[in-house]
């Protein structure tokens with residue numbers, strides 16, 4: 060294991076911060092009357108007492124972490140849960156980056172939240188563009204990093220390009236970079252590659268982000284995870300809002316996570332549909348290039364992409380227009396839908412008359 064000390068990286072004022080303390084956890088087991096939190100002891104209007112929401116949630120979501128620990132094979136003391144993985148992205152920046160001084164490195168084209176969260180926190184974003192085939196440009200990353208770089212964000216499989224980043228490249232920075240390396244694995248469920256969580260024991264500066272919004276179908280519940288060393292975790296817990304994951308989310312996620320069979324069959328169906336869609340699109344004249352995908356979406360480039368995008372919108376088929384994003388020029392990101400939705404997309408694309416052809 061590489062030697063690592065988190066304290067020198069943390070914003071200094073947080074080292075001695077006293078987090079908000081709920082009295083609950085100290086007394087669970089022996090309490091006969093909870094008169095400490097100004098809740099409504101009678102219950103929730105319209106709910107039986109068993110189904111009420113009148114008590115504050117478990118701030119550390121222990122039951123849910125135990126279940127996630129089994130599914131992901133990560134000890135509970137390496138798990139942070141948040142209001143989507145977006146919360147973990149924001150907290151990492153809050154904990155490690157001094158506004159106006161520190162920076163993060165992001166590898167565009169990639170997920171937009173790293174930059175948004177950094178900007179909200181007045182933290183500079185240094186960009187190290189991916190290569191033309193959407194892989195890590197080691198030289199560009201090395202050049203972007205300076206002594207005030209606190210976090211490098213790698214997204215694998217990458218959004219919006221759909222491809223996995225080369226493991227050796229991520230490992231190179233995990234080994235050589237002394238601050239935090241984040242691997243955002245929002246789409247890892249759709250790949251056959253093993254997760255970076257298997258490497259947590261070797262790299263205490265590693266943070267793996269995963270979400271239950273995509274393959275697990277819980278986008279509306281808002282549940283995301285950061286898997287990391289207990290040293291890093293301690294500071295995420297210190298800075299998070301005390302009750303960041305609601306009881307409704309905790310309870311519902313516990314129920315949903317039991318349905319592993321359906322989870323796997325959805326993934327199989329989504330991959331089959333992805334491959335079907337790609338085959339269908341390949342025969343269309345308007346399609347220029349389809350990028351291979353390890354996710355539940357894919358990127359494709361089209362002749363007249365902005366016009367085609369508008370045509371799809373007019374027909375009620377909404378995809379993501381990435382045509383003005385550098386390295387994604389003429390690109391639309393297409394999420395795999397249900398069989399019916401995918402058929403509608405293909406039929407609608409068939410109806411499209413490229414402007415460039417009409418003008419001939």
Ligand SMILES: *Cc1c(COP(=O)(O)O)cnc(C)c1O
Pocket residue numbers: 142143144145146170214218243245269270271272273278282283
């Ligand atoms: C969708 C997505 C997320 C997940 O966000 P949540 O806040 O957990 O819903 C994180 N990272 C990437 C790259 C994504 O595409």
